[in-house]
Amino acid sequence: MNALAAAAVKSGVLLFLLLTACAYMTLLERRLLAKFQIRYGPNRVGPFGLLQPLADGIKLIFKEDFAPARVDLVVYWLAPAISMVTALFVYAVIPFGPQLYLANVDVGILIVLAASSVGVYGVILGGWSSNNKYSLLGSLRSSAQLISYELALSFAVISVVLTAGSLSLVEIVNAQARVWFVVLQPVAFVSFLIAAVAETNRAPFDLPEAEQELIAGYQTEYGGFKFAMFYIGEYVAIVTMSALVTTLFWGGWHGPFLPGVVWFALKMFAFIFFFVWIRATLPRVRHDQLMAFGWKVLVPLGLLNVVITAIIVVLLQ
Amino acid sequence: MGARRVRKYLRQGFAMLKGMAVTFRYLFRPPITVMYPEQKRPAVQPRFKGRHWLTLYEDTMERCVGCELCVIVCPSQAIYVKAAENTPEHQVSKGERYAEDFQINELRCIFCGLCEEACPTGAIVLGREYELAGYTRESMIYTKPMLTEPYPGASGRDPKREV
Structure with missing residues (x-):
């Protein structure tokens, strides 16, 4: 009973932190993009625009709850919820510090991958239920992209799992006490990073919401807080991917002098910055380029990396 | 995969890094936009069509x-x-x-x-x-x-x- 209560409190705190972090992630991104484009960005609401996410949230909540004609209402409502819940769910297994995690599951990394796979349903169902051709096309593209790049992502993860000898994220971090996996697995790191950008539908792989072609993709018909839920899902996914890169390749909480949580936060922030930096730099790729790159470069490379890693691991035993 | 192809991919990858370096430099430039209602540009062009x-x-x-x-x-x-x-x-x-x-x-x-x-x-x-x-x-x-x-x-x- 006590354990249950403790878990509930921990989840509550984590949920609050995550949603706040994700709200401020939007502000950070807008301010950073502005800096990259040598403008000011949102700086009116509160000092440095710090209350902007709050204002956005209030605005979105108070918007009319509108559903277009002939949508599949249940699915239409379910899709953003799936998107958001699966994105948040992953944090149950991510270790922020030596003792700071909600659950140390033996197959932690599998839970992460499974949750992000279920997250694809949010995209597909959202596009399908909207009764709009742009939504449908956007969701088709999006799911094609997510499924292809999840493969590359998984291969990179498997290489790490082989190196660490465990599926538990805590164990993976512990295995990096001496040397971080970015040194041992540079190929896996790079392909993970690319696949992570594609997984989160971010520029330069933001084809599902290519506004020149598809208006807003699968979320065209969404407004108000349902739209916000899709966006929370997307931004939480960015934070997730940053946390995962940190955990899998950059030694998680390991680092000299500072406490583990601080190191984890710093590394995570560096990757969040990296996400915004890429968005500010690289133009969007074409859909056929995206698919060709995923299937013809990343997947074979990841496969090769897994095989080589496996051979080396066996030889070292 | 031929050597030329590899060179091409390397060049493209390098070009991406170069682009990243350019945007990173821009990060430290002061904004060229102005805080409009408080701060205004001196004047519009003489040929401007206004009121x-x-x-x-x-x-x-x-x-x-x-x-x-x-x-x-x-x-x-x-x-x-x-x-x-x-x-x-x-x-x-x-x-x-x-x-x-x-x-x-x-x-x-x-x-x-x-x-x-x-x-x-x-x-x-x-x-x-x-x-x-x-x-x-x-x-x-x-x-x-x-x-x-x-x-x-x-x-x-x-x-x-x-x-």
Whole structure:
């Protein structure tokens, strides 16, 4: 009973932190993009625009709850919820510090991958239920992209799992006490990073919401807080991917002098910055380029990396 | 995979890194935009097309002769002119007629400047004021007292100029 209560409190705190972090992630991104484009960005609401996410949230909540004609209402409502819940769910297994995690599951990394796979349903169902051709096309593209790049992502993860000898994220971090996996697995790191950008539908792989072609993709018909839920899902996914890169390749909480949580936060922030930096730099790729790159470069490379890693691991035993 | 292909991919990858370096440098530049309502740029270009003015001659005689060419040429039909005859006792402009009433709907106007081009006396000009917001639609229909410049040359145009 006590354990249950403790878990509930921990989840509550984590949920609050995550949603706040994700709200401020939007502000950070807008301010950073502005800096990259040598403008000011949102700086009116509160000092440095710090209350902007709050204002956005209030605005979105108070918007009319509108559903277009002939949508599949249940699915239409379910899709953003799936998107958001699966994105948040992953944090149950991510270790922020030596003792700071909600659950140390033996197959932690599998839970992460499974949750992000279920997250694809949010995209597909959202596009399908909207009764709009742009939504449908956007969701088709999006799911094609997510499924292809999840493969590359998984291969990179498997290489790490082989190196660490465990599926538990805590164990993976512990295995990096001496040397971080970015040194041992540079190929896996790079392909993970690319696949992570594609997984989160971010520029330069933001084809599902290519506004020149598809208006807003699968979320065209969404407004108000349902739209916000899709966006929370997307931004939480960015934070997730940053946390995962940190955990899998950059030694998680390991680092000299500072406490583990601080190191984890710093590394995570560096990757969040990296996400915004890429968005500010690289133009969007074409859909056929995206698919060709995923299937013809990343997947074979990841496969090769897994095989080589496996051979080396066996030889070292 | 041939060596040329590998070189090509390496070059492309390097180009991406170079792009990243460029954007990173831009991160430390001061913004070139201004905090608008508090801070404004010195002035717009002289040829800027902003708020309309009905200009006067140096002797405060009105330039407009009520010919309604601007009304005819206006593509968004934003101008209304009611002309009246000049009389020796009541000489408003230098022609036979003058504009008794002159209204421009600033909400309809597209600031194309055709009225300025059509005007045979150079009466109607587009000024440099660009802050033209209002709270009601009615307040955006500028009437003749609002459009006529308060003194010759107030619009920024030379009152001595000949068209």
